[in-house]
Amino acid sequence: MGQPEDKKPDFEDPLSDYSETYADALEQALSEEPVTAIQAQPFASVSPDTPISAAVELLSRLHVACLLVADGDKLLGVFTDRDVLDRVALEYDSVKDQPISTVMTPDPVFVYETDSTGAALAVIAVSGHRHVPVLTLDGSVVGVVSPHRVTGFLQSVYETT
């Protein structure tokens, strides 16, 4: 009994020639581009003991809609225009001297800098948080992605394809 003339390998990877295909460049960008492709800086942060009045003043002076609340490198929450609407504006005189930690949104949904741009968009669309902190894998704050920054990214891809 002899050897077969064409000996086949014991295992053939069925995905060896697999490559993702996309319908268009916009889909590819959302799937493959890391979230760092979206503008995430500049961003502003405050400590959790910052008075509410100072935080609101900072929002206005910097012309931003979101402050990250952090203790050193550790992200604790976000304070946004929506928090001013929901918990500050009508009660301003009685809450203005309290620390920002009492009215911030704690434990915000975030993305890692290695996540896809599509993931940041999904966080905004699904969880309803407009401002998404971007963290390194060890938890340090890199920046914040806003819907305006996402639409700027989408527009740039849209116009170049």
Next chain:
Amino acid sequence: MRLKDSLSNEPVSRLALRDPVLCLPDEAISEAVSRMRDRKLGCVIVVDDERRPVGLFTENMLSRLVASDPSGLRDKLRARMAEQCHCVRPTDPVARVLEAMQRSNTRFVCVVDDDGKVVGLTGQKGLMEFIADHFPQQVMVQRVGSPPPSQREGA
């Protein structure tokens, strides 16, 4: 249909339009704020007697007002509103919403009928939802305190 084609060809009416808070110009800002809270919306559309938009007051403008003059919440909307309200029609392509937001740096776009009367509200959130619908596999929500992917067990 490719996403780009969807943006160019699908009408604004395919977005999940929101029922806006409508206020008259002489209503107090504090009243508008209460209604924004109740409805969980970030703006009110200021309209005339025939529901035609004449202005917009947003939560961003509210933050500026609280920072500069908290007593201004007693003012009428007409004194503090933006007199420009960007509008699209239900039959316009979705891409028009994207263009309006980028051009004017606004979050909110008013949807009006052929008579210019308000029929809905859309903007960043509606557009994000529309695009996210094309990428269900990308939904990945994490919270502070979750271990990074490299430390998770399993797939």
